[in-house]
Amino acid sequence: MTWSTGLAGFAFGLLTAVVTAPVGVSGAVFLLPVQLSVLGVAGPAVTPTNLLFNVVAGPGALVRYRRAGLLHSPLTRLLLAGTLPGVVVGAVLRVFAVPGATAFRLLVAVLLLPLGLWLVVRTLRPARHTPAQAPSRRAVTGLALVVGVVGGIYGIGGGSVLGPVLVGRGLPVARVAPAALASTFATSVAGASTFALLSLTGSGAVAPDWYLGLACGLGGLIGGYFGARLQPRLPETALRLVLGALAVALGALYAVQSLR
Template identity: 55%
Template sequence: MPWEWPVGALLAFLVALATTPAGVSGAVLLLPVQVSVLGVASPAVTPTNLLFNVAAVPGGLLRFGRERRLGGPLARLLVAGTLPGVIAGAIVRVELLADEHAFMWVAAGVLLPLGLWLLLAGQRMQPQRRELTPRLRLGIWALALTIGTVGGIYGVGGGSLLAPLLLALGFSAFETAPATLAATFLTSIAGIATYVVLQATGSGAIGPEWTLGAFLGAGGFAGSYLGARLQSRLPETALRRLLGLIACLVAARYIQLASSGGGEREAPRAAVTVSAL
């Protein structure tokens, strides 16, 4: 057995354990690990991350489901927005081939101050009991649709963007984590299905590293399950600061990729890259 498989499973376990309580799969943190440590070829990183999400996120969803925290109105709103958004974004990606580097700078500009705010103001912030009025429902759906569409165009997912924005709107991490993970899971399925179809039709898409992805997913499943179980034992302040740290790390990652011209995130131009983060 190649050493990369068990090492990858262990690293995926640790990443998922740390990020699931905040409602983020942690796939973005596995990107540099796959390339620098596990030696995954650059074009295969994104679909392998999708495979990680599809296999790992159900661990957290299973735990949240046992706690009867899945299927709420917030989760339904996010799924109803992100899923059609990803499909629409994929079509735009193929037709227009939008410049992803501009998006990375914009996303970093949003996530970095938001992450710092969550880190520094986390102790003073108190989540509000938000009633999902028709106006708020429409606003959240529109936000999810926009992020899903952007994700479909630029090859990023919604979890790392949706989670801090929902906290900024006054929701608690206890409410948002199951919802953002559910949206991440479904958009990842759409993304990996796109890769499989494009690869089968010979359109130039690169498929995932299936065996490594399975090991990453197995480790991530265990980490996600334990992370979801751990969440109920963590104070809201700690969860907000954790999400703030993740937002800052994602922003730093986007800045690095944009500055280097795309790096390992580059994929064939004909491919639709939906890497749910």
């Protein structure tokens, strides 16, 4: 990796984390197309490289949220109960089944594009009837399990999916963001460890691009801290609009890529 690629990775990680940390998204899912199309990471290595980014970048925002006393919540425990076993299953599927990237992009587009549009419209034009009922504990854990499997396959922490769904179901962003980021960090540590163990089996090239992952992660570490520090200064409406807009942008990007 050249110094210019490392610098570009650092810059992408920094900018992504500043924007996404306030709404509970690590930014790894946005780095996926950047790694493939701009930074030149090839094949299965994208998954563990993205997980490495989350591991390095995660503590920046988490330290800030911990100081504010926002990490130790029942929602955090429910998400961890689903994503941790899910990411192990997903990592095994990635190594031995290796699903294509096109299917993933189409899945993300189908899920996030309408969800993001709905969240933006709902924020700009709140419903006059009774607000949506918050999901049950079982539903939250079930959703987290599915997201964990997807995260293990494609190297995303899951905040980009968990955030819009939970906020759309009526939970405040200030509650969802720290729980989603804590889940993303723990999931990424478990996923990266699983890939390290699976690499010992010799089943394909599953090692991350260490230098690029660290460069992006260092940028995310700094950006995540400042993004989390920015969150209390932003109104709930602005945070919901940012989250919805991010979901729409990512869904549209992946829809275009999946049709190529």
